[in-house]
Amino acid sequence: MHTLSPTFAALERKLQRHVRALCQGTRVRPRGRELAMTDCWINMMPRGVTHGLHLHPLSTISGTYYVRTPRGVPGLKLEDPRLDRFMAAPPRRSDARPDNRPWVTMPLRPVRVLLFESWLRHEVPPNPVKSERVSISFNFSWF
Numbered sequence: 001m002h003t004l005s006p007t008f009a010a011l012e013r014k015l016q017r018h019v020r021a022l023c024q025g026t027r028v029r030p031r032g033r034e035l036a037m038t039d040c041w042i043n044m045m046p047r048g049v050t051h052g053l054h055l056h057p058l059s060t061i062s063g064t065y066y067v068r069t070p071r072g073v074p075g076l077k078l079e080d081p082r083l084d085r086f087m088a089a090p091p092r093r094s095d096a097r098p099d100n101r102p103w104v105t106m107p108l109r110p111v112r113v114l115l116f117e118s119w120l121r122h123e124v125p126p127n128p129v130k131s132e133r134v135s136i137s138f139n140f141s142w143f
């Protein structure tokens with residue numbers, strides 16, 4: 001969409017700044033190459049619609065720009081990548097720090113961007129409310 005629409009091209013430029021900041025903050029350095037948006041799509045999710053656990057292969061940084069997040073819609077659920085090593089691990093208290101939980105749900109707010117490295121598995125839980133959840137998702141890559 002960013003290659004066809006000036007509106008989405010402008011969004012790409014704005015997102016590029018956030019992606020650069022994430023790379024600086026996490027010390028990601030794609031060896032002199034610039035991360036570029038490779039995919040961009042709109043998610044329109046009415047009641048009951050979900051997007052199961054997945055990751056974004058062949059991408060480096062993925063994210064979502066939230067356009068419309070009706071009250072009551074659950075956030076984006078991120079899976080701890082160590083989950084397959086938690087065999088026989090004791091249950092976590094409900095007040096455990098986010099980095100000690102097997103799942104963390106990021107609350108959604110409109111006009112907010114969430115970025116994450118593309119290998120991180122995540123899911124969009126079902127929308128339980130009548131209003132539609134609308135967002136724009138994208139991938140950035142350096143190859």
Ligand SMILES: [Fe+2]
Nearest residue numbers: 054055056122
């Ligand atoms: Fe995703």
